[in-house]
Amino acid sequence: MNTEQVKQFDSIFNALSESLDITETQYEAAVRSYRAVGDWLAKADSVLVSYNPIIRAQGSFMLGTMIRPLNEQDDLDIDLVCELTGKGASWTQYDLKHKVGNRLKDHETYKRMLDEEGRRCWTLKYAQESNYLMKTSAPSRSYNLPCLVAKDYKTVMERSFSASLGAIRELDNLAIRITDKESANYRYDPSPENWMKSNPFGYGIWFIQRATAGDRQKMMLLAESVRAVPKYQSNKTPLQRAVQILKRHRDIMFAGDEDKPVSIIITTLAAKAYQGEGSITEALQTILIHMDKYILNEFDPQSGKTIKKVENPVNPEENFADKWIEHPKRQDNFYKWLEKVRKDLSLILQLRGMHVIAESMMPRFGRQAVSQGFDSLAEKARSLRESGTMKMAAGSGILGSAGSVSAKAHHFFGNHE
Numbered sequence: 001m002n003t004e005q006v007k008q009f010d011s012i013f014n015a016l017s018e019s020l021d022i023t024e025t026q027y028e029a030a031v032r033s034y035r036a037v038g039d040w041l042a043k044a045d046s047v048l049v050s051y052n053p054i055i056r057a058q059g060s061f062m063l064g065t066m067i068r069p070l071n072e073q074d075d076l077d078i079d080l081v082c083e084l085t086g087k088g089a090s091w092t093q094y095d096l097k098h099k100v101g102n103r104l105k106d107h108e109t110y111k112r113m114l115d116e117e118g119r120r121c122w123t124l125k126y127a128q129e130s131n132y133l134m135k136t137s138a139p140s141r142s143y144n145l146p147c148l149v150a151k152d153y154k155t156v157m158e159r160s161f162s163a164s165l166g167a168i169r170e171l172d173n174l175a176i177r178i179t180d181k182e183s184a185n186y187r188y189d190p191s192p193e194n195w196m197k198s199n200p201f202g203y204g205i206w207f208i209q210r211a212t213a214g215d216r217q218k219m220m221l222l223a224e225s226v227r228a229v230p231k232y233q234s235n236k237t238p239l240q241r242a243v244q245i246l247k248r249h250r251d252i253m254f255a256g257d258e259d260k261p262v263s264i265i266i267t268t269l270a271a272k273a274y275q276g277e278g279s280i281t282e283a284l285q286t287i288l289i290h291m292d293k294y295i296l297n298e299f300d301p302q303s304g305k306t307i308k309k310v311e312n313p314v315n316p317e318e319n320f321a322d323k324w325i326e327h328p329k330r331q332d333n334f335y336k337w338l339e340k341v342r343k344d345l346s347l348i349l350q351l352r353g354m355h356v357i358a359e360s361m362m363p364r365f366g367r368q369a370v371s372q373g374f375d376s377l378a379e380k381a382r383s384l385r386e387s388g389t390m391k392m393a394a395g396s397g398i399l400g401s402a403g404s405v406s407a408k409a410h411h412f413f414g415n416h417e
Helices: 003-020 024-041 059-063 093-105 108-113 153-159 168-174 200-212 216-226 238-253 263-273 280-294 328-350 354-365 367-387
Strands: 054-057 076-084 122-126 140-148 176-178 196-198 296-300 305-309 315-319
Touching: 003 238, 003 280, 003 354, 003 367, 024 054, 024 076, 024 093, 024 140, 054 059, 059 076, 059 200, 059 263, 076 093, 093 108, 093 122, 093 140, 108 122, 168 200, 200 238, 200 263, 238 263, 238 280, 238 328, 238 354, 263 280, 280 328, 328 354, 354 367
Parallel strands: 076 140
Antiparallel strands: 054 076, 122 140, 140 176, 176 196, 296 305
C-alpha cells in the first residue's frame, strides 16, 4: 500500500471506530451517575465516611476502548472501583463488601437498582427509561468493586504521571486489595495483605504509555482517564481505535457466545504488539502480525502440563488466560478469531472503491456501524467537495484529500439496521 492508500483506509477505520464510541452524553451521564454513588457512600451519616470512599472508573471505560453493544438495547457495562482508605480493624473481606452493599441499600433508589451480588462486586442496573442519574439511549450496568488503597494512594498516582511514568516498580505501588467471596479467607481474615491483589490503574497507565509511544504531551492528556472524573476522549490514539475495531470484529464473529475472546486479552496483546504506528491501518497490521507472539508457554505444576499465558504487564504472576485451562474452547476460539480477523483485514486492504469496501466490511464489523461510519465520511466528502479541495489518489479508487485526480460527486447512503 502507498502512503495515500494508508491515509484513505485510516479515514475509513477512524470513521468506523467513531461509530462504535459511546456518545459524549452517555459518557457524561455515566460519570454523573457514579459520582452520585460516591457522594452517597461518603455522606456524613455513612459508616464509610471516615475512609474517604472514592468511585473511579476502570476497564475499557477508563482506557478509552469502550464500544457500543451490538444491540442498542443491551446494557452498557461500566466497571468501577470503590476505593476506601482504611477499614475497621476487625473487618474481613465479607465485612467490607457488605458495609458498601448495605450503604447502597440505605438509598431507596440504589436499593431498587441493586442486581445480584457478584463474586467481587455489587451491580447497579440503570433502566433505559430511568430519569434519575443515568440518562442514556441504552440501559446500563455499573459494577462497583469495593477495595482498599494505601493512605498515600493519591500521591502515588500523581507521581506516576511524572517522568518515570510507566516504570513497573512505580506502577506496582498502585495495586489495590479487593474482596473475593470465593477466596478461602473471605469471612475470617481481617489482614488486607492476605487479600487478593489487583492493579487496574497501574494497568491503565501502562496502556497509556503504550498508546502514546513515549509522547509525553499525549501521555499527560490521556492520563486524565485514570482520574476520578475523567474527560470524554474524542481524539483517540491509533492503538485505542485498533482495539475498538478488533473488539467489534470479535463481537460480530461470536455474537452471543460466552466463550468468545475476552477484551482484556485482546487489549493486552494489542498493546504489547503495538509499535507506535501513527496510523490505525498500520497499527492494525502490526498488531495482527505480532499479537500471538506475546502468548507465552508456561509449565503449570498443578496440572503437570504446559499452558498458555497472557501475562498481566503490571503483575507478571497473573495470567489473563487462566480460564483457558478450565475452558479450552476459549483458547480455540481466540486462535480461530485471530486467523479470521487477519484474513478479513488483508482482504479489505486489497479492495478499492468506497462502496466495495463498505460492502465487504459490513458482515465483518456490523451493518449499522459501517453504514454510520461511511455516512460520516460521505458528509465530510461533501463538505470538502464544496470547498473545492476534494481529490482522489490516482489509481487508488479511494476518495481522499490529496492527489492528482479531481473527484466526481459521490453519494453513499448506508443501509441502516
